[in-house]
Amino acid sequence: MTIRNDLEGMIEAATTAAMASGDLPQVPLPEIVIETPARPEHGDYATNLPLRLARAARANPLDLAKTIASRIPVTEMLRAAEAAPPGFVNFRLSEPWLARQVDAILAAGADFGNVPIGNGKRVQVEFVSANPTGPLTAGNGRGAAIGSVLASVLEAAGYHVEREYLVNDAGTQTEVFGRTLVARYQQLLGKSVEIPADGYPGEYMIDIAKRIRAESGDAYDYATIDEPPPAMVLRGVEMIVEGIRADLQRLGVHYDVWFRERSLYDSADGPSVYDTAMARMREQGFLVEKEGALWFASSELGEDKDNVVIRSTGRPTYFASDIAYHYEKFHTRGFDRVLNVWGADHQGHVSRLKAAVQALGVEPARLEILIYQLVSFRRGEELVRLSKRSGNIVLIRDIVDEVGEDAARFFFLSRSADSQMEFDLELAKRQSSENPVYYVQYAHARIAGIIANAGDRGFSSEGADVSLLSHPMEQDLVRKMLQLPELVQLMAERSEPHHLPHYAQELATAFHQFYTECRVLDDEQMPLSKARLRLCEAARIVLARALTLMGMSTPDKM
């Protein structure tokens, strides 16, 4: 239960009671919005409910505010509720209560920040899912950071989360990959075979060919570009996937499931998922034949056009795979909620997939597709092109090498998914020692240092009386710490992980300010030292939680 939720309940109770007693006109209750005022004199929280009620109630908003405020009880938590012009009710938290929350945070420990809004519902977060035709580019890093943190946030919000990577090992790109692989392989054998015009020119393909040659001897010497041996192609894909997995691991990203697109077509144990999904679409009358191809009649569901699912060649499109894949997610595995994190280049695919899911009998709201805008990279003035086909690509491992995994994650995370971001590699490298990530981690190291120092000097928080924590800096630090659960809720509800880095910075600032103003270890003031030491312990827990949610390390020394 967050403070906001408590206040919301109190406001609603006060308002409805006032209406019942005739102190307020009986009008429909608008949504109760609780904001955090920008100015301290406006309290810790505020609601604009009186302003929202004024029109319907045909009353002066300030009068409404006074009526509501007078019915808000003072509690252990709440020191005062005050009406303020033009029609706010401002809430002030009780200082003793704030101080006591230090013990509450310590009791919660690593669970502090959790909110029980997910009710154990099963949500799948699918992210990155880049084609296994080459190493991950720097641009994939944004999806990796957003997806993995969103997954952590949803877990903290009480969902049962599964992280998934879709390995596209069945489509056209895989075929092109296979032909390129055979070409490189034959080149190793001294044959003058050109890689296909639409193939993958990167040097890594030569390495893959070499490794296959090394582990398979001459088994594939017969291979031709026209008919790449399936086992060889699969092995090549496997090697690429291993590389992708390693790159993601270096970024601190882990998955529960690596799902093979190919498995959708597996009919060894009865009808394939693909066949089942297509049959379902057909039964519902959403598949129509025209121009020699099979189309999903998405225009019947409000889309501006139909989409091909089976080409005139008889091969299914990627869209068909995706339909089958989402049938599998919802019907076979039964996720309550599915969250796909996609780059903006897939934007055009969003609404037709939602339509397809609807055609499969799934409420479209259960599928959320989070689009993040693409990242452009430059080195100083020079723009860097990002394409697996271009020679001049930046890989995610290059980024990690240059700025470190923590800084890379923090940087990718701190922009909202909607905003295009520009990543200047030179700048990132040059400023790395002054990157906000170090500011935040330094705060954690500083706390750890104090706590270690306390142990060495015989200080202990044992038997601390946290009610001594009445200094404004102490109180502000606690206030900031208490925002984490609310932030987790907000991020889970809106799928906006980018608030976390900003929060972490604010929390670090609150600690640094406290540290500057308040000496923790003081032989002359033992009781206060104990209380402040305990405050440090709580601050460490909250800062560590914020860092951990972001997938960053929590250094004790730097």
Added chain:
RNA sequence: GCGCUUGUAGCUCAGUGGAUAGAGCGCUACCCUGCGGAGGUAGAGGCCGUGGGUUCGAGUCCCGCCAAGCGCGCCA
């Protein structure tokens, strides 16, 4: 041409329809005879792209325009 997203300080970006628009970097001036100075304090710097509209109230919502990124039936 159509669709999605974006335009806020010199730069990179936050900002739940509310009260005097914020942070980091950069710039200027300060603060260590005390626990980690990778820190703290203060300051300069804004017609929130632009023109209308809705509203008691708009950086935030709606419409037009300008600009940028991405996409636009059998690539993924």
